[in-house]
């Protein structure tokens with residue numbers, strides 16, 4: 299199994315995340331809360347995504363990354379490979395994402411004297427507490443929704459990227475850096491726009507392990523969120539998600555292509 303894609307995915311994911319940092323902190327309101335942790339986890343997760351994507355394409359089309367410019371795979375194959383990468387990355391992401399969401403939603407301040415002790419003192423303490431209070435399966439709370447969020451939307455991600463690259467690149471050539479940046483940026487936006495409704499629901503499911511249960515499952519969470527807050531609830535965070543998605547994914551794809559090119 300070719301491993302360069304895993305390595306390129308690893309490094310490019312980390313680079314993309316550094317750029318996304320300011321956007322994530324705005325999204326959080328509490329600056330830097332829960333942010334050191336995703337830097338480490340995104341590298342692992344992105345490596346799984348790109349590695350599985352590329353190796354699935356290899357299995358489907360018998361072409362390596364280098365051969366694919368001359369013999370481009372069909373969009374159906376790109377979509378299926380993206381979805382496959384999406385399923386596995388969601389599974390790896392689930393516990394990290396849960397911890398991030400729990401830390402982000404903590405309102406108690408750690409620094410102000412006299413304020414109540416925060417429930418979680420940091421990512422490791424958070425993981426240990428969830429494990430103790432909610433059991434090992436508790437660490438995968440919301441994983442199913444995360445998988446539903448990421449599977450089709452990562453298919454869309456790679457199809458958008460490939461489609462835009464092909465559109466603006468003469469046949470048989472490698473896309474220019476500018477093309478990769480723009481295609482990567484729009485791939486991120488397309489993926490996040492379609493992922494946002496389930497992203498909202500996913501975070502609510504992840505928070506639901508604390509205190510009395512508010513929802514009986516994914517469908518119940520969707521219906522009651524809709525009833526209480528209207529259709530707009532499914533688009534919460536859409537603007538900030540898209541604004542963040544462009545630079546993060548432009549850099550992710552550029553560095554991914556760059557590393558594969560220079561190694562290959």
Ligand SMILES: C[N+](C)(C)CCCC[C@H](N)C(=O)O
Pocket residue numbers: 344447448451452455486489490493543546547
């Ligand atoms: C599928 N969904 C849109 C949720 C995630 C796309 C992941 C791409 C990148 N790691 C990023 O954080 O933007």
